Amino acid sequence: MMNKKSSFLVSLIVLSIVLVGYTTQNDYFKISKEDVELKIPKTFPKPLYRFKNNKLSPEIFVLGRKLFYDPILSKDSTTSCASCHQRIAAFGHIDHALSHGINGLIGKRNVPALQNLIWKDDFMWDGGVNHLEVQPISPITNPVEMNETLTNIILKLSANINYKSDFKNAYGDTIINSERILKALTQFTGLMISANSKYDKYLDGTDTFTTDEKKGLQLFRNKCANCHTEPLFTDNTFRNNGLKPDTILKDKGRGAITGIEEDNYKFKVPSLRNIAITYPYMHDGRYRKLSDVLNFYSSQNFDRQAAHEVYDIGKLSADDQKYLIAFLQTLTDKTFIYDKRFIDPFMK
Ligand code: HEC
Numbered sequence: 001m002m003n004k005k006s007s008f009l010v011s012l013i014v015l016s017i018v019l020v021g022y023t024t025q026n027d028y029f030k031i032s033k034e035d036v037e038l039k040i041p042k043t044f045p046k047p048l049y050r051f052k053n054n055k056l057s058p059e060i061f062v063l064g065r066k067l068f069y070d071p072i073l074s075k076d077s078t079t080s081c082a083s084c085h086q087r088i089a090a091f092g093h094i095d096h097a098l099s100h101g102i103n104g105l106i107g108k109r110n111v112p113a114l115q116n117l118i119w120k121d122d123f124m125w126d127g128g129v130n131h132l133e134v135q136p137i138s139p140i141t142n143p144v145e146m147n148e149t150l151t152n153i154i155l156k157l158s159a160n161i162n163y164k165s166d167f168k169n170a171y172g173d174t175i176i177n178s179e180r181i182l183k184a185l186t187q188f189t190g191l192m193i194s195a196n197s198k199y200d201k202y203l204d205g206t207d208t209f210t211t212d213e214k215k216g217l218q219l220f221r222n223k224c225a226n227c228h229t230e231p232l233f234t235d236n237t238f239r240n241n242g243l244k245p246d247t248i249l250k251d252k253g254r255g256a257i258t259g260i261e262e263d264n265y266k267f268k269v270p271s272l273r274n275i276a277i278t279y280p281y282m283h284d285g286r287y288r289k290l291s292d293v294l295n296f297y298s299s300q301n302f303d304r305q306a307a308h309e310v311y312d313i314g315k316l317s318a319d320d321q322k323y324l325i326a327f328l329q330t331l332t333d334k335t336f337i338y339d340k341r342f343i344d345p346f347m348k
């Protein structure tokens with residue numbers, strides 16, 4: 001039998017274990033001033049979005065992170081940004097070709113990875129959105145994505161006591177408005193910077209490439225880099241890479257935005273950073289594997305008529321494909337995917 005004193009001691013020990021556990025767990029989700037410092041990778045150009053009117057702070061970032069992971073932003077509270085943009089897939093989606101939104105409704109495009117967004121001045125596969133801060137309005141209001149309105153989100157957040165204090169921490173008072181919601185989301189997505197892959201380390205001399213990887217880089221520079229330009233692996237233009245238009249989706253891409261016939265079937269050149277983990281590929285997710293993509297480029301399925309661009313990759317031999325894939329795999333950035341700043345805070 002335990003006496004009073006020892007049972008008190010036992011409770012004290014249990015209590016301190018729980019407390020220590022609780023604080024370390026909370027520390028895990030803590031964001032410091034350093035965490036939200038904007039560090040521009042050495043090889044990257046100047047960013048296009050510079051947080052000038054959206055000063056980075058740990059509290060605003062934390063609010064943005066919570067909003068990103070919270071299904072409250074959708075009509076029936078089932079779908080969050082993260083339902084489609086999954087961290088393990090560099091914030092793309094690896095389950096299916098076309099995005100799945102509210103009520104299981106299927107969109108018409110493949111979910112792109114989210115990374116290095118502050119180096120972009122147009123978004124979406126067709127460039128239909130041209131500012132990072134207004135970008136979330138599109139999925140929020142899209143009937144097959146989150147099917148919600150900002151007005152209603154403001155009502156829902158205002159009725160939530162936790163969000164009231166989150167906004168107060170972030171902005172100094174409890175006012176909840178669209179601008180604050182959008183800017184907070186932008187702090188979170190804008191800091192998703194991927195620049196620490198094996199390729200980056202090879203460039204700065206802190207890692208080495210195998211012979212296959214070196215050959216792949218050489219091939220890539222000869223055949224792919226005029227569109228997928230280093231270091232961002234996109235030249236930020238819209239191109240037709242020769243894919244045969246999908247007859248069911250009838251997606252005209254850039255042409256539907258500009259109304260210019262020449263722009264039909266052009267899509268934003270996607271970055272190839274983290275490409276090995278962001279399958280399926282292309283705006284409609286038609287290819288599941290990198291080898292499918294290379295077979296396509298190697299002319300089997302190549303629609304020369306559709307490709308307005310004059311470019312010819314030529315036949316890629318089995319060896320060429322092996323080298324290219326070895327190289328593309330060096331673009332996976334584990335530091336980015338496992339960066340604890342981006343982990344779902346609801347896991348607490
Ligand atoms: C139902 C799935 C879905 C949800 C939910 C969703 N997205 Fe997306 N997201 C997509 C798809 C699909 C695209 C590409 C759309 C297109 O090209 O038309 C996209 C594109 C983007 C882009 C542009 C990326 C680029 O490089 O051009 C950003 C940024 C983005 N989403 C952020 C968000 C944020 C923030 C939220 C939450 C407010 C969100 N998304 C919710 C599916 C989703």
Ligand code: HEC
Nearest residue numbers: 223224227239241267268269270281282283293297309311
């Ligand atoms: C003429 C410009 C151009 C060239 C050259 C080019 N690409 Fe592309 N690439 C694109 C465009 C545009 C897309 C998106 C097409 C779409 O979805 O409709 C794309 C898509 C891709 C994708 C899918 C990316 C994703 O996120 O879904 C991969 C992988 C890829 N290219 C690899 C390569 C490789 C490897 C080479 C060289 C062998 C190459 N590309 C050469 C323009 C180009």
